[in-house]
Amino acid sequence: MSDKPSVLFVCVHNAGRSQMAAGWLSHLAGDRVEVRSAGSAPADQVNPAAVEAMKEVGIDITAEKPKILTFDAVEASDVCITMGCGDVCPVFPGKRYLDWKLDDPAGQGVEAVRPIRDEIKTRIEGLIAELFPEDGK
Numbered sequence: 242m243s244d245k246p247s248v249l250f251v252c253v254h255n256a257g258r259s260q261m262a263a264g265w266l267s268h269l270a271g272d273r274v275e276v277r278s279a280g281s282a283p284a285d286q287v288n289p290a291a292v293e294a295m296k297e298v299g300i301d302i303t304a305e306k307p308k309i310l311t312f313d314a315v316e317a318s319d320v321c322i323t324m325g326c327g328d329v330c331p332v333f334p335g336k337r338y339l340d341w342k343l344d345d346p347a348g349q350g351v352e353a354v355r356p357i358r359d360e361i362k363t364r365i366e367g368l369i370a371e372l373f374p375e376d377g378k
Contacts, residue, residue, distance in 0.1 A: 246372050247275035249318035255280025255307035257288040257346035258324040261358050264295050264302045265365040274372065279314050283307035291346055294354040298362075320368070 248266060250259035255278055263278040270276075284307045295302050308314075315321055320337045325345060332338065341364055346354040370376065 245273055245275055246320065247277065247318045248320045248322065248368070248372075249314055250276075250278040250322050250324065251280065251310055252324040252345075253281050254284035254288075254347065255310075256284035256286065257291040257354070258341075258343050258357065258361065260287050260302055260305050260307075261291050261295055261346075262322065262324070262341075262361050262365060263305070264300045265362050266368070268300045269362075269365055270369050270372070274369075275318075277314055277318060278305075279308045279310040281310050283309050288346055288354075290349055290351045290354040291358070293351045294346075294358045297351075297355075298358070320372075322368075 250262040250266075252259040259278040259280065263276045266274055267276045287302060287305050287307065292303055315336070316333055318336065320339065322339045322341055324341050324343050341361075343360060344353075344357050346357050
């Protein structure tokens with residue numbers, strides 16, 4: 242069992258928002274956080290516009306693959322952040338649940354995905370500040 246916090250990002254297809262969020266958290270928090278992402282109905286591949294938008298800021302998510310949301314992934318996570326997946330995320334007592342209202346990048350070009358990427362970064366920075374309040378001292 243790890244003593245570092247674990248965060249699960251969930252969106253329907255696990256192809257855009259949740260992949261970008263996982264990429265940001267891994268990039269900004271490093272190995273201090275266990276990062277997972279999943280979807281209730283995973284796509285065949287990560288959204289190419291999301292991959293391109295992240296590449297523009299130096300984060301490579303090309304190796305990521307959409308994964309199905311499992312009971313075990315939620316149970317093993319301290320914080321579960323949903324992004325437009327509704328009520329499909331199972332709820333466990335003692336877990337922290339956040340719902341981030343973000344535009345869906347599906348079918349959008351990289352120009353439309355950039356502001357979503359940037360909004361996710363801002364939210365990830367806030368999450369890191371909450372997870373590691375000692376960093377702000």
